Amino acid sequence: MELRQLEAFVAVAAELHFGRAARQLHLSQPTLSELIQRLERELGTPLFTRTTRRVALTGAGSELLGRAKLILDELAAAKAAEIGRAHV
Numbered sequence: 150m151e152l153r154q155l156e157a158f159v160a161v162a163a164e165l166h167f168g169r170a171a172r173q174l175h176l177s178q179p180t181l182s183e184l185i186q187r188l189e190r191e192l193g194t195p196l197f198t199r200t201t202r203r204v205a206l207t208g209a210g211s212e213l214l215g216r217a218k219l220i221l222d223e224l225a226a227a228k229a230a231e232i233g234r235a236h237v
Contacts, residue, residue, distance in 0.1 A: 150191055152224065155217045157184040158196060162214050165204045 160170035162180070171181040189196050196210035206214065 150189065152221070154188040154191075155221060157222060158188055158213065159217050160202055161197065161204065162210065163181055163184060165206075167204065170218075182185050 157174060160174050161167060162172065164170040167178055167181055172177040174181065185196065192209070194209040195207050196213060198205045198207055
């Protein structure tokens with residue numbers, strides 16, 4: 150599992166739209182879809198249900214979302230702390 154995959158997952162979960170999430174992340178939609186598909190394969194479960202009109206989180210996706218946000222928040226806090234120490 151890569152941080153890039155978690156960032157992609159959180160963006161799609163927030164937007165519930167692959168196109169908007171791709172634009173937000175400055176990625177092509179196929180690249181974003183591949184990141185999500187690789188994450189789903191690695192976890193062995195679908196994270197989203199997809200139809201031509203709708204994207205929704207599965208139960209596993211809902212469970213991962215809270216954990217992914219915590220991981221990304223902790224990483225951001227660690228980076229901020231490191232930056233603060235670097236300037237002291």
